[in-house]
Amino acid sequence: MQPGIRTPEATIKHRHPVPLNALRAFEAAARCQSFQVAAGQLFVTPAAVSHQVKRLEAYLGVTLFQRGHRTVELTREGAALAASLGELFERLDLALDRATAATTADLRVSTVESFAAKWLAPRLHRFHRTCPALKVRVETGNAHADFANDGVDVAIRYGPGAYAGVAAARLMEAPVFPVCAPALLAPGAKPLAAPDDLRHHTLLHDESAAGHAGVPDWPAWLAAASATRVDASRGPVFASIYLAQEAAVAGHGVALGVAPLVEEDLRLGRLARPFQHALDNPHAFWLVHRHGADANPAIDAFCRWLRQEASGDARAAAAGP
Structure with a gap:
């Protein structure tokens, strides 16, 4: 053999004849901590997942799961293998993404x-x-x-x-401030020149702040604006910011707008901003x-x-x- 020339045999690396389907089944079971949930993801039966895991355990000569009554728990060896396989399958997915990027639309x-x-x-x-x-x-x-x-x-x-x-x-970022239909600021409409004037208008609430500490809601904004004459609990509650904002566009009251979500409606004149005071948002x-x-x-x-x-x-x- 000439120096510097590698034969095909010389480039062949030793590969474990590992059962790849068993590795995939084990990785899914370890990630889900359940043979049944893993089976649903792989579109096979729980018995098939169990069989593949046992096949892998026999190949490796180690126990990967401690099996209880309808429960499975990774052994130390199983946890170590699961961590490595998770990284490898992630890299494989990314490699396939790159390989198909030129053809996917x-x-x-x-x-x-x-x-x-x-x-x-x-x-x-x-x-x-x-x-x-x-x-x-x-x-x-x-x-x-x-x-x-x-x-x-x-x-x-x-x-x-x-x-x-x-x-x-x-x-x-997502600062929060009141928004309403321009008609609510037109001559002849109910007063809306100072924060306390909100007592004359319907407050539109959404559930985005519920259960999230520090996310601005009407009580927080009114307190920051020193509006002491407004009942912050009045008005309907909507399941999303989008619905509350659409109610404001329709002229049904004043909503708390999240800046990026109201920018287009403000630009088009579908919404107006009666007060400049905004609250920071975590x-x-x-x-x-x-x-x-x-x-x-x-x-x-x-x-x-x-x-x-x-x-x-x-x-x-x-x-x-």
Whole structure:
């Protein structure tokens, strides 16, 4: 053999003849801590998952689960293997994402209804102009995105951050202030010149602040504005910011607007801002995806566009009216 020339035999690395289906079944069972839940994710029966795990245990010569009555618990060896496999399967998923990025034309985006309707939808045409071959599918819901099993590529969430096991970056701050239909400020309408004038108007509430310490609600805003003559409990309660905001647009009262979600309606004159006082919000809008997912050109392009749009909104807000 000539120096520096490697034969095919020399490049072959030793590989364990490990049963790959068994590894996949074990990783799912370890992640779910349940053979039954893992079976549902893999579209097989719990008995099939159990069989594959036993097959892997026989191959390795170690016990991976302590089995109880309808319960399973990882052994020390099982926990160590599960941690390594979780990382390996994550890297495999990312490698497959990169391999298919050149041929895929779909990008699945998960976000909350209010953000989709009030911020993303009015701007999405600008992304399509820059990336016309990429089809964006927008899905709404409040649950955390399951990047491993639901096929979601990018999520935008409204919350405190600190999302475990994923890459999360603050996209936009979310200060809160009152908004209403312009008709409520027109000559001849009920007074709305000072915060205490809100006693003449219906307060529109949403549930986004419920159970979240520090997230501004009407009692917090009225207290900060020194409005002592207003009953903060009055008015209907809506299940989402979006519904409360739409009620305000329709002239049914005054809502607390979250800045990024009311920017378009303020610009178009569908809403007006009766008072400039705003409250800081511990919740913000976060850009969330799997670790390393921005190596996928489609995900990277969409995330860069989101950040550019968000920074443009921030510059406009700083400039003022």
